[in-house]
Amino acid sequence: MTKLDSSKRIHEVRTRGGNTKYRAIRLDTGNFAWGSEHVTRKTRLIQVRYNASNNELLRTQTLVKSCVVDVDATPFRQWYEAHYAQPAFRGGKLAEESADKKQSNHVKRILDERKKDAKIDPILEQQFKAGRLLAIITSRPGQSGRADGYILEGKELDFYHRKLQLRKTKHAA
Template identity: 60%
Template sequence: MGISRDSMHKRRATGGKKKAWRKKRKYELGRQPANTKLSSNKTVRRVRVRGGNVKWRALRLDTGNYSWGSEVVTRKTRILDVVYNASNNELVRTQTLVKSAIVQVDAAPFRQWYLQHYGVDIGRKKKSAAKKEATEGQEGEAAAEETKKSNHVLRKIEKRQQDHKLDSHIEEQFGGGRLLACISSRPGQCGRADGYILEGKELEFYMKKLQKKKGKGSAGAA
């Protein structure tokens, strides 16, 4: 039969059936959803649509371009997990990438940029005394790299740090190496899972939602 977007097959308001008076038309067709899955085996299909135009149907993706709004920086990063979807919990369980899904992305590219831009290595865990000795050599190398920076660069970094303040919630996430982000593109239409890092009130809202969900899960397990 195929998926049809016409109203010929619908019943009347009274509940009576309509008699089909013409055949289906090409412009009334519907296509099944892409249900893009989170997988390292990237698969994107080319779909020819009306007017000879092209859509890119992503079936499996694991990377995307994510922008950090307050810092005005965008980096390509790995999508690690789908954690929340306002419309459907099933899409979280099946790790489906759709627009407005809340995902966890790898923080490494942003941490790297932050170190280069502000000279601060965020989310670095405090090391124990035993580990300190082992990493002394590495720290020496890092210090040598630090000294390579010219006075001009150091002045620039110092100026950037003056009025800069990092959101405590984001700093906390950098510690875990994962950032909460929202997908703003449509993977089934453009073949990409791009989005933005959650910040401020929006981040607080979704953190509460996830906490609530976690609480329900632990209560159910008990």
Template identity: 45%
Template sequence: MGITRMSDLKRSKTGARSIGWRKKRNHAKGRPAAATRIGAQKIHFVRVRGGNYKRRALRLDQGTFAWASENATRKVRIMSVVYHPSDNDLVRTNTLTKGSIVTVETGPFKEWFAKAKGKPLGNEKYEAPKNITDDMRKSWLKHKDDAPVESDLMSEFSSGRLLAVISSRPGQCGRADGYILEGEELKFYQEAIQKKKKSG
């Protein structure tokens, strides 16, 4: 049968061998990993137990990412995989999995910020729209006294690439969605990426 998900024949956490009291079962069989890469979208439907279907993403080039502190979510293009906590080979091959640290484009978030708050994000030039609606004015007044965007994240916007983490499972649901890194989490991964560059 090959790939199996059953743990009957594995060692225990302490390293003790387990005695195989039965052979492999059909209900416990597994499939090869999806190994989702960055590229033009390509999704396969896989029939699974109970007549359900999994969406096996083989290629993805965009996803929906959330900017949590601003309560904003936008569909953006995924540029590359820059760090993975489990395997450097997944970085080399640009493989998308849950937990992958990726760089995404900044454009859609900049557009949203300018429209919602009536000011540019960073030092970029800002041209106010010609047709300003009442809703836009209300939004600008509402966000007038908001705290500024933190400096670490601002430098990410200036570079044109944001660090984000994938929180969905592309090989199971056919989507690469996640959130933008901020605060302590952003600092941690920035240091980890720099450390990896120096050692490499």
């Protein structure tokens, strides 16, 4: 079982036929894809938030396939701000070096075209503001030694957001 921990530990395991697997004992980072923007970034895993199969895995912060985790939003926010030349959420500020940068007319036209398509889901915008994004792990950390996945969006994000809100109100009562 792979635990969420700041110290990375991966063992190489010999399998049938002399092949090898990489068993992740502890992990703290992974590659996550933002599907609607077609971008992938390596980011830090913060916390396991939901596991459909077993609540014990949630309590022990165990990483398994298809568990919902919080990931650091910084790499995705930085990419968004560099790509669209605008903040990822309302009220946000761009970094000073990108705001003061001299740009040619060609680059300005490209950025103006991109800004027309720069729409983010309101729930995703709230997550950017908080600095954490909900993501699902699609790899099998105990078999491949990696925790890779994708950022939740659309109906899937709504579904898991509701699940987490129900859990929060259930434990508060």
